[in-house]
Amino acid sequence: MDELERQWSALAGDSPAATAAGADLLVRWAEPHRRYHATGHLTAILAAVDELLASGEPADPDAVRFAAWFHDAVYDGKPGQDEAASARLAREVLTALGRPAALVDEVERLVLLTAGHDPAPGDANGAVLCDADLAVLAGSPAEYGAYAAAVRDDYAHVPDADFAAGRAAVLAGLLDRPALFRTETGRARWETAARHNLGTELVLLRASAS
Structure with a gap:
């Protein structure tokens, strides 16, 4: 059992149905057309969730971890549509696994929230x-460069020209926010580096378009 399989089993249990659901998710995350939105990203977001929870951020661990597993489970490079399809999949799978309705509702809501990353x-x-x-936005310059290149490959x-315009709009929108990160831990650990990386990429995108 690899690490992701172990983490899924710890979260969802080891019943045949849960094991099959986890295997299906891992197949989805490993689809050949994915570059950034692949198993490496799943591993990273689960690690970041663990880091935030370990720091004392108040949250429902099961709801957040299930949402992390499902948030890019459907990925066709169609923003908004991908999150909606992933949320539907989460509802279908978790309901079939007999999870409480309140948890299913919350996971669905959280997956949809990742379309805009703007929690209330x-x-x-x-x-x-x-x-x-x-x-991921707070990685080293080399890590951020690899992330940005992988995102371009995903699209x-x-x-x-269309990608550059759309990407620049996304980056500018993020930079216009009072804070990129909503948890105290996230702001303390990641805000400064993330803003630097986003600003650098935005300058490069605008220069390439001029």
Whole structure:
């Protein structure tokens, strides 16, 4: 059993149905068309969730971890549609596994939230999940460069000019926020580096378009 299989089993149990669901998720995350939104990202977001929870951030561990597993389970490079399809899959699978309706509802909500990474004030679960998903923005310059290149590969079907315009709009929108990260831990550990990386990429995108 590899590490991701172990983590899924610890979260979902080791019944035949849970094991089959985990295997299906891992197949999805390993689809050949994925570059950034692949098993490496799943591993990273789960680690970031663990880091935030270990630091004392208040959240429902099961809801956030299930949402991390499902948030990019469907990935076709169609923002908004991918999250909606992933949320539907989460509801279908968790309901079939007999999870409580309240948990299913919360996981579905959290998966949908990753389309915009803008949890409301007081949304502890949303803050932890979104911060974990955005933690990649605070990598070293080399790590961030690899991330940005992988994201471009994930959108290889989008023409360069369209991608640059869309990506620049996303980056500018993030930088306009008072804070990228909603947890105290996320702001303390990741905010400064993430803003530097986003700003650098935005300058490069705008220069390439001029």
